[in-house]
Amino acid sequence: MRDLAFDTASAPSSSPLAHQEAPLLEANGLTFSAGKEVLLDGVDLQIRQGSRTLIMGPNGAGKSLLLRLLHGLLKAHQGEVLWQSKPLSAQARRTQAMVFQRPVLLRRSVLANLKFALSVRGLRGGDRARKIDKALASAGLSHLAQRPARLLSGGEQQRLAVVRAIACEPSLLFLDEPTANLDPASTAAIEDLLMDANARGVTIVLVTHDAGQARRLGEDVIFLQGGKVAETGSVEEVLNSPQSEPVRAWRDGRLYLGPNTQILRDHSGRIS
Amino acid sequence: MDSFWSVLGGAFGLVFALDPDLMEIIGLSMRVTLTAVFFACLIGLPLGAAVGAFRFPGRTFLAVVLNALMGLPPVVVGLLVYLMLSATGPLGPLRLLYTPTAMIIAQMVLVTPIVAALTRQLVEDLYREYSEQFASMGVGPLDRLTSLLWDARYSLLTVALAGFGRAVAEVGAVIIVGGNINHVTRVMTTTIALETSKGNLQLALALGVILLLIAFVVNACVMALRASAARAAYA
Amino acid sequence: MIKRAFLALLGAAMIFQLAGQQAEADEKFIIVQSTTSTQNSGLFDYLLPRFQDRTGIQVRVVAVGTGQAIRNAANGDGDVLLVHSKPSEEKFVADGFGVARSDVMYNDFVIVGPASDPAKISGSNNVIEALRKIAEAKALFASRGDDSGTHKAELRIWKAAEIDAGAASGDWYRETGSGMGATLNTGTGMGAYIMTDRATWIAFGNKADFEIMVEGDPKMFNQYGVVLVNPETHPHVKAKLGQAFVDWLLSKEGQAAIASYKVDGQQLFFPNANDGSS
Numbered sequence: 001m002r003d004l005a006f007d008t009a010s011a012p013s014s015s016p017l018a019h020q021e022a023p024l025l026e027a028n029g030l031t032f033s034a035g036k037e038v039l040l041d042g043v044d045l046q047i048r049q050g051s052r053t054l055i056m057g058p059n060g061a062g063k064s065l066l067l068r069l070l071h072g073l074l075k076a077h078q079g080e081v082l083w084q085s086k087p088l089s090a091q092a093r094r095t096q097a098m099v100f101q102r103p104v105l106l107r108r109s110v111l112a113n114l115k116f117a118l119s120v121r122g123l124r125g126g127d128r129a130r131k132i133d134k135a136l137a138s139a140g141l142s143h144l145a146q147r148p149a150r151l152l153s154g155g156e157q158q159r160l161a162v163v164r165a166i167a168c169e170p171s172l173l174f175l176d177e178p179t180a181n182l183d184p185a186s187t188a189a190i191e192d193l194l195m196d197a198n199a200r201g202v203t204i205v206l207v208t209h210d211a212g213q214a215r216r217l218g219e220d221v222i223f224l225q226g227g228k229v230a231e232t233g234s235v236e237e238v239l240n241s242p243q244s245e246p247v248r249a250w251r252d253g254r255l256y257l258g259p260n261t262q263i264l265r266d267h268s269g270r271i272s
Numbered sequence: 273m274d275s276f277w278s279v280l281g282g283a284f285g286l287v288f289a290l291d292p293d294l295m296e297i298i299g300l301s302m303r304v305t306l307t308a309v310f311f312a313c314l315i316g317l318p319l320g321a322a323v324g325a326f327r328f329p330g331r332t333f334l335a336v337v338l339n340a341l342m343g344l345p346p347v348v349v350g351l352l353v354y355l356m357l358s359a360t361g362p363l364g365p366l367r368l369l370y371t372p373t374a375m376i377i378a379q380m381v382l383v384t385p386i387v388a389a390l391t392r393q394l395v396e397d398l399y400r401e402y403s404e405q406f407a408s409m410g411v412g413p414l415d416r417l418t419s420l421l422w423d424a425r426y427s428l429l430t431v432a433l434a435g436f437g438r439a440v441a442e443v444g445a446v447i448i449v450g451g452n453i454n455h456v457t458r459v460m461t462t463t464i465a466l467e468t469s470k471g472n473l474q475l476a477l478a479l480g481v482i483l484l485l486i487a488f489v490v491n492a493c494v495m496a497l498r499a500s501a502a503r504a505a506y507a
Numbered sequence: 508m509i510k511r512a513f514l515a516l517l518g519a520a521m522i523f524q525l526a527g528q529q530a531e532a533d534e535k536f537i538i539v540q541s542t543t544s545t546q547n548s549g550l551f552d553y554l555l556p557r558f559q560d561r562t563g564i565q566v567r568v569v570a571v572g573t574g575q576a577i578r579n580a581a582n583g584d585g586d587v588l589l590v591h592s593k594p595s596e597e598k599f600v601a602d603g604f605g606v607a608r609s610d611v612m613y614n615d616f617v618i619v620g621p622a623s624d625p626a627k628i629s630g631s632n633n634v635i636e637a638l639r640k641i642a643e644a645k646a647l648f649a650s651r652g653d654d655s656g657t658h659k660a661e662l663r664i665w666k667a668a669e670i671d672a673g674a675a676s677g678d679w680y681r682e683t684g685s686g687m688g689a690t691l692n693t694g695t696g697m698g699a700y701i702m703t704d705r706a707t708w709i710a711f712g713n714k715a716d717f718e719i720m721v722e723g724d725p726k727m728f729n730q731y732g733v734v735l736v737n738p739e740t741h742p743h744v745k746a747k748l749g750q751a752f753v754d755w756l757l758s759k760e761g762q763a764a765i766a767s768y769k770v771d772g773q774q775l776f777f778p779n780a781n782d783g784s785s
Contacts, residue, residue, distance in 0.1 A: 106402075107423045108422070120409055120412070120415055370569060453567040454568070469687070475712075
């Protein structure tokens with residue numbers, strides 16, 4: 001599995017065993033509105049244990065919102081989120097972690113940030129120190145341990161945020177477009193960290209815009225459009241032979257302006 | 273009245289002569305105000321942070337009350353504390369009236385709302401940055417409080433300075449509960465009030481200049497502290 | 508490094524504060540509630556060290572308006588009351604707050620005014636006539652308006668002159684609601700006539716071009732009285748030490764000390780303890 005992870009070709013599909021297990025995370029009929037506007041409309045999905053799932057779609061599709069509902073940061077207006085077949089509890093949340101598009105770091109040193117995250121989990125002393133050293137090494141940040149975290153470059157900060165999340169040993173790691181603002185080198189470093197973590201059994205749920213990243217990282221894809229699930233499947237299926245119009249339009253580089261999309265200007269002739 | 277420069281010269285003359293009475297008065301002013309600000313921060317920082325970082329019913333009302341209390345007139349505070357500490361008051365038996373301790377208490381009452389209200393605003397703004405990440409990481413309430421306070425530490429220094437400025441400059445509270453007793457409860461501001469009432473305006477003004485200089489020095493020290501932190505890049 | 512220095516400074520400050528508080532607790536002292544005019548004349552700075560040398564008792568003076576001094580003493584926030592408002596002092600004793608009232612000394616009030624003297628009263632020794640002239644000329648007059656001994660004396664004189672000065676409040680009659688010093692500052696600032704006790708005026712540092720206009724009228728006689736706060740009403744009062752102070756003030760030595768206090772060569776207070784106390 002590990003060698004294939006460095007392939008530029010798409011990642012292999014999941015092992016046969018996984019089909020027989022209950023999904024780690026499940027959503028049924030998730031609906032969320034802001035005032036009159038319905039942002040998510042009856043979203044159903046399943047995340048397999050140990051998988052790498054990508055949530056994709058155009059801006060405004062509701063991807064980030066979906067992530068937050070799955071992680072329990074927001075409560076859906078309708079529908080439910082199930083973790084290991086039970087409703088999502090605060091305790092279950094503690095076995096998850098999330099990395100945001102812009103890294104959220106405390107105004108203290110790199111080391112202190114890691115220390116903080118681990119003490120929140122109840123770790124102390126030598127155990128904690130070992131985990132910190134490992135995390136710093138895996139991110140290539142050991143030489144910056146004493147530097148104020150906010151002084152780091154964007155890529156370094158995000159690497160820190162990722163290893164901080166991984167150091168807490170979550171069962172599932174959510175990431176909201178973690179490399180959207182980063183250069184290729186930082187992106188590669190972070191993708192490596194994610195593949196390593198996944199190889200150790202951490203389930204990954206990642207929101208991305210990037211088709212290339214999808215092919216590099218993805219196993220499963222959930223494509224959102226206008227608050228609804230347009231299509232799901234493996235990466236090859238969805239990206240190579242899309243079934244739905246939204247995905248096809250996206251792959252072809254067209255803007256999908258479906259029946260419910262508000263048209264702001266007269267695009268005479270441009271809508272195909 | 274003589275020119276501004278002669279007053280300034282008079283002020284420096286007093287300082288350099290190291291007049292023992294003056295030194296005593298300055299020492300007491302500093303002791304009273306610094307102690308009051310210290311305890312005001314001890315109470316006000318966690319209080320403000322709690323109101324800023326937690327959601328509970330009545331939160332907005334409490335925030336409004338804290339903001340309003342920033343405008344407490346010192347003389348009203350003095351009166352209230354006097355009524356508490358007076359022999360006929362509830363805390364009379366403690367015999368604290370007309371002592372520096374009473375002055376410290378009065379200034380604490382004055383400064384704590386300032387510290388709390390400003391801390392609340394700082395922490396609330398800061399918490400917006402961190403709320404999702406903290407929720408994701410499962411940060412408990414106490415950790416939330418301490419980490420936000422520490423994160424805001426350099427801005428909170430300015431808050432403490434605001435409290436210090438208010439306290440060192442006020443006369444209404446300390447004169448009522450302290451009694452402006454010579455060698456016991458006489459501080460810079462009450463001395464200025466006394467000399468003014470005796471018509472010794474030049475002396476009063478010179479003392480005022482000294483008070484300003486002290487405030488300036490304190491602020492400069494804290495600014496130096498902040499600058500060194502900025503170099504250590506508190507982004 | 509800076510953190511450690513800061514913590515060290517903090518620790519030192521706290522120890523300093525605690526030490527200070529302890530030191531105070533060990534001293535022998537009494538609290539005297541008196542008036543700002545007496546304080547501002549400098550009498551206490553002259554008199555009290557003598558008493559302390561004699562008896563080792565430190566006298567802490569809280570100088571406020573007469574009304575506030577009496578109020579404070581009635582609350583038990585003082586051991587001795589020393590003001591200049593005989594009717595109020597007698598009431599204080601009658602109400603059970605004081606043990607007994609004694610005459611200590613007197614000084615007199617004067618009326619001071621700008622050199623331009625708009626009401627033309629300079630050199631007068633008839634205060635009633637002077638006040639009538641001021642009212643007729645509608646010349647500015649600054650009153651303390653704070654219910655103090657001085658203020659009450661001023662009101663008595665207006666009443667004797669049958670003039671309702673209060674009706675002109677805000678017009679030519681300006682009530683500052685302040686102590687003697689503040690009122691003098693305000694009065695000299697606006698060129699108003701002011702009734703003040705001689706002692707405060709002589710010691711006052713901001714006279715502008717003002718001079719004494721009216722003096723010597725027996726109606727402007729200002730009697731000071733001393734009262735020991737009643738330990739039966741307020742058991743914590745330091746009765747023994749307070750009585751020692753009262754006794755000293757009334758003694759030959761104390762009275763002589765009062766008489767010897769001079770500013771600019773002028774005696775400010777005239778001891779009269781033996782001339783019939785109540």
